[in-house]
Amino acid sequence: MDARMDIIVQVDGRQIAASVRPRMLLSDFLRCHGRALGVHIGCGQGVCGACTVVLDGVPVRACTILAVQADEATVQTVSSQAALEGFAGEGLTPLQAAFREHHALQCGFCTPGLLVATAVFLKENQYPTHEEILAHLNHHLCRCTGYANIIAAITSVVQ
Amino acid sequence: MTLFGTPLRRREDFGLLTGTAIFLADLARPDMAVMRMCRSPHAHARIMKICTEDALAHPDCIGIITAADLPSGTGLLPAIDLLPDSAPVHQALLASDRVRYMGEPVAAVLASDAYAAEDIAELVRVTYEPLPAAMDTSADAILYQELASNKVHETSQLVGDPDKIFATAALVLEEEFAFHRLAASPMETRGAIAEAESGTGRILLYSSTQIPQLLRNEAARILGLDKAKLRVIAPRIGGGFGCKEAIYPEEILVLQAALTFGRPVFWCEDRQEHFQATVQARQETVKVRAAVDEQGVFLAMEATCDADIGAAYGLLGNTPGAAMATLRGPYRIPHFRSRSRSFVTNKAPLNVYRGAGYPQATLCMERMMDLAAQRLGLDRADIRRRNLLQPDEFPVARGISYPACGPVVFDSGDYPACLDMTLDAIGYADFPARQAAADEGISLGLGLAFVVEMTGNGPTEPARLRVARDGKLELLTGITPIGQGTETTLAQILADRLGVPPETIRILTGDTDDQPDAPGTFASRGATMGGNAACLAGDALVLAARHVLAKFRGVAVEQITWENGALAQIGGPNEPVTLHDLAALTGPAALDVRASFADNGNSWSNGCHAALVEINRATGVIRVLDYAVTHDCGRVANPLLVDGQIMGGVVQGLGATLFETLRFDADGKPMTQGFWEYILPTAATAPRFTLRHLETPSPLNPLGMKGAGEAGCTGAAAAIVNAIADALAPFGIPIRSSGPFTPETCFTLLRAAIGQEAPIQ
Numbered sequence: 064m065d066a067r068m069d070i071i072v073q074v075d076g077r078q079i080a081a082s083v084r085p086r087m088l089l090s091d092f093l094r095c096h097g098r099a100l101g102v103h104i105g106c107g108q109g110v111c112g113a114c115t116v117v118l119d120g121v122p123v124r125a126c127t128i129l130a131v132q133a134d135e136a137t138v139q140t141v142s143s144q145a146a147l148e149g150f151a152g153e154g155l156t157p158l159q160a161a162f163r164e165h166h167a168l169q170c171g172f173c174t175p176g177l178l179v180a181t182a183v184f185l186k187e188n189q190y191p192t193h194e195e196i197l198a199h200l201n202h203h204l205c206r207c208t209g210y211a212n213i214i215a216a217i218t219s220v221v222q
Numbered sequence: 223m224t225l226f227g228t229p230l231r232r233r234e235d236f237g238l239l240t241g242t243a244i245f246l247a248d249l250a251r252p253d254m255a256v257m258r259m260c261r262s263p264h265a266h267a268r269i270m271k272i273c274t275e276d277a278l279a280h281p282d283c284i285g286i287i288t289a290a291d292l293p294s295g296t297g298l299l300p301a302i303d304l305l306p307d308s309a310p311v312h313q314a315l316l317a318s319d320r321v322r323y324m325g326e327p328v329a330a331v332l333a334s335d336a337y338a339a340e341d342i343a344e345l346v347r348v349t350y351e352p353l354p355a356a357m358d359t360s361a362d363a364i365l366y367q368e369l370a371s372n373k374v375h376e377t378s379q380l381v382g383d384p385d386k387i388f389a390t391a392a393l394v395l396e397e398e399f400a401f402h403r404l405a406a407s408p409m410e411t412r413g414a415i416a417e418a419e420s421g422t423g424r425i426l427l428y429s430s431t432q433i434p435q436l437l438r439n440e441a442a443r444i445l446g447l448d449k450a451k452l453r454v455i456a457p458r459i460g461g462g463f464g465c466k467e468a469i470y471p472e473e474i475l476v477l478q479a480a481l482t483f484g485r486p487v488f489w490c491e492d493r494q495e496h497f498q499a500t501v502q503a504r505q506e507t508v509k510v511r512a513a514v515d516e517q518g519v520f521l522a523m524e525a526t527c528d529a530d531i532g533a534a535y536g537l538l539g540n541t542p543g544a545a546m547a548t549l550r551g552p553y554r555i556p557h558f559r560s561r562s563r564s565f566v567t568n569k570a571p572l573n574v575y576r577g578a579g580y581p582q583a584t585l586c587m588e589r590m591m592d593l594a595a596q597r598l599g600l601d602r603a604d605i606r607r608r609n610l611l612q613p614d615e616f617p618v619a620r621g622i623s624y625p626a627c628g629p630v631v632f633d634s635g636d637y638p639a640c641l642d643m644t645l646d647a648i649g650y651a652d653f654p655a656r657q658a659a660a661d662e663g664i665s666l667g668l669g670l671a672f673v674v675e676m677t678g679n680g681p682t683e684p685a686r687l688r689v690a691r692d693g694k695l696e697l698l699t700g701i702t703p704i705g706q707g708t709e710t711t712l713a714q715i716l717a718d719r720l721g722v723p724p725e726t727i728r729i730l731t732g733d734t735d736d737q738p739d740a741p742g743t744f745a746s747r748g749a750t751m752g753g754n755a756a757c758l759a760g761d762a763l764v765l766a767a768r769h770v771l772a773k774f775r776g777v778a779v780e781q782i783t784w785e786n787g788a789l790a791q792i793g794g795p796n797e798p799v800t801l802h803d804l805a806a807l808t809g810p811a812a813l814d815v816r817a818s819f820a821d822n823g824n825s826w827s828n829g830c831h832a833a834l835v836e837i838n839r840a841t842g843v844i845r846v847l848d849y850a851v852t853h854d855c856g857r858v859a860n861p862l863l864v865d866g867q868i869m870g871g872v873v874q875g876l877g878a879t880l881f882e883t884l885r886f887d888a889d890g891k892p893m894t895q896g897f898w899e900y901i902l903p904t905a906a907t908a909p910r911f912t913l914r915h916l917e918t919p920s921p922l923n924p925l926g927m928k929g930a931g932e933a934g935c936t937g938a939a940a941a942i943v944n945a946i947a948d949a950l951a952p953f954g955i956p957i958r959s960s961g962p963f964t965p966e967t968c969f970t971l972l973r974a975a976i977g978q979e980a981p982i983q
Contacts, residue, residue, distance in 0.1 A: 102241075104247070105460075107494075108897055168459040171235070171243060172410045173409050181796045197905050203904075206870075206902065207866075209872055210903075211908050214871070
């Protein structure tokens with residue numbers, strides 16, 4: 064019924080080629096074709112931030128972008144967290160480890176989107192103030208933690 | 223090695239932090255049919271005709287199920303509170319003749335993918351004849367014609383002789399409080415998958431549910447299946463808070479669709495559907511009267527609660543019943559009468575949500591305390607002290623029963639100490655000076671709220687413990703995690719009991735093959751019931767292991783002891799034998815035990831909350847600056863995770879009080895269908911927390927635990943509302959609702975009180 068468009072997207076370092084409906088959302092493309100299951104769809108309305116991915120270096124809501132808009136682009140999800148943080152070690156990245164240490168996640172559904180967005184935020188602003196951290200976090204909904212431990216985790220990485 | 227009581231970091235986190243944890247939607251595969259619901263666009267209407275011709279003609283359509291397509295004998299959805307005396311108003315899987323809320327399922331469309339499914343659902347043509355909607359408890363429109371009214375449940379309680387007290391009391395206060403409708407709003411919406419299990423002839427149902435065991439039983443009943451042919455698995459769950467503690471039509475319909483079309487079926491609701499069709503919470507109106515003497519001692523109380531429970535099926539009488547059963551909270555109040563009534567309305571069904579009746583009870587009681595203090599010129603802490611039950615009075619039988627959960631008997635606590643710790647934590651003594659020194663245009667307010675809540679709901683909890691082939695211990699539990707860290711806590715408790723490293727224990731959850739019959743995850747019961755059951759299973763495994771080693775060595779079982787996480791033989795070879803060693807020696811088959819923990823009644827946790835708010839009178843913006851909680855959940859297994867529960871719960875209560883509300887238009891159409899309209903709290907709204915623990919062990923379980931999951935949410939509304947009332951008191955603004963106190967609401971209240979022309983300062 065729908066026309067299809069051929070696209071190629073680099074997802075976490077892999078070339079994903081697919082023939083997709085023009086209306087297919089990037090979030091669905093990443094999950095269905097890219098098997099990037101760390102992209103969580105919380106609202107599909109661009110509000111909650113759970114589906115945040117990094118598109119050519121910029122954090123975006125994958126649920127309000129069409130897959131065809133990402134043709135020939137590079138997408139990084141939480142699977143690229145080490146690269147996003149410039150971390151060359153093994154295991155959890157400093158941000159992931161801080162989240163665990165500070166109990167900054169409970170159900171964990173919002174966590175991957177929050178992690179990738181925060182990695183980019185900290186790359187652009189190495190020493191953010193408390194107010195800047197809050198302003199950054201205001202773009203992400205977490206229903207479990209009450210945010211205090213998320214703020215503490217990010218603050219600990221900054222210091 | 224003492225693990226109990228330490229802030230052990232979570233074992234769940236690795237998968238969640240790396241995006242490799244498997245949630246329901248992650249189980250979808252391209253070969254699965256995607257189910258999409260056709261939902262009623264009307265709050266109340268008669269269904270005249272359903273035409274599926276165009277939809278079936280769509281090339282990607284696999285099939286459609288309407289009520290007419292369901293096998294005869296298909297059962298109705300249950301209400302989870304299972305109260306025997308409620309009216310039989312159970313919803314069908316699919317509406318046939320009448321729809322009773324916007325979003326009610328009318329047909330299920332099966333397609334090859336989600337995009338096609340959405341298109342096809344729009345091609346199902348349903349002709350409706352709209353009916354007047356009942357949008358509150360006193361509406362004329364009747365939902366169920368077989369009943370004469372919309373009242374479906376009523377319960378009452380009486381302690382002492384309140385009439386006599388009211389007739390002679392020095393002060394009688396009378397108030398009415400309106401509680402607004404909320405959505406629990408976990409970040410993950412609902413979803414389910416059904417498919418044939420390969421090689422077993424069984425059907426596998428995956429669901430994002432807090433109650434897989436109950437779902438299995440009810441799905442089997444509704445579809446007339448042998449329950450042995452059905453296995454239910456709850457994968458990793460992205461939050462529940464009570465809204466995944468219902469039996470939903472869609473969960474049963476994926477199963478029916480898989481049977482009908484002979485292929486795997488996937489369904490996941492979107493956020494708009496979640497706001498339309500997932501169970502909602504809280505809405506009720508409570509009228510309260512209190513008889514108080516000159517010293518501020520509450521002598522009697524009387525309350526009536528009318529709950530607006532939506533179109534029924536979620537839960538009928540439990541939440542309003544709980545609100546009334548616990549209205550008096552920690553205060554003595556020897557004479558009491560209450561009545562709670564549940565009315566069906568043309569809204570999505572009401573269900574439990576974190577606190578389930580206690581937030582309403584706490585707000586009513588704590589507002590009345592403040593109002594009495596104000597009338598009598600008493601200090602707000604003093605008046606509470608004069609009414610608190612004392613530590614030497616436990617157990618305290620309250621003379622009333624909690625619907626379907628037995629008599630209300632408080633088991634343990636030190637309420638006066640709890641109050642004092644919170645007063646200290648919030649800086650109560652210094653607050654008047656701080657309030658007086660507030661900046662121009664700013665009003666500060668402080669609010670107190672004392673919570674007593676039933677937790678650790680029994681009566682029993684199973685556990686199975688075995689040694690796996692790789693030598694690790696496997697605890698099979700019926701507690702399904704919904705984000706609170708169940709696996710970490712249970713491993714920690716069991717490791718502490720056995721004296722083994724927690725890393726040697728695996729926790730298996732959410733699978734009815736592991737635990738076919740267990741109550742599930744609700745009512746702050748997971749750690750208490752699951753933890754005590756795990757300990758019993760641990761003891762049973764040790765006993766079994768001693769027998770196995772005794773037999774292997776040909777000695778009496780008394781010769782084999784358990785010390786420091788291993789077996790030893792008295793006077794025998796010196797090397798201790800771990801369970802891992804034993805399994806290698808004898809095989810693991812005999813090292814597989816089951817236990818069932820039965821509590822001696824529900825444990826009642828308590829806590830005292832204090833909120834400090836700031837109101838900007840020029841904008842109406844309310845901020846919660848500081849928040850203190852002293853919580854008594856008995857012995858704390860893991861303070862890191864308990865504090866996480868408290869803070870998360872408080873911010874949910876904060877959101878409910880300041881931002882969140884479900885709105886409907888006059889025709890019953892939901893006006894809040896997304897996070898654009900339903901405003902959740904964000905990081906900038908989080909207060910500074912001071913959390914303290916007071917540990918009075920519960921005598922009702924060996925670990926001395928009481929629940930903690932709902933505590934934060936239960937007290938927050940009352941503490942914040944009291945703080946707002948305190949801040950607004952100089953302007954004579956009465957507070958008679960749970961909010962939400964949005965900037966607009968607050969601004970309007972201030973303008974009305976101060977006058978349109980008066981300068982705001």
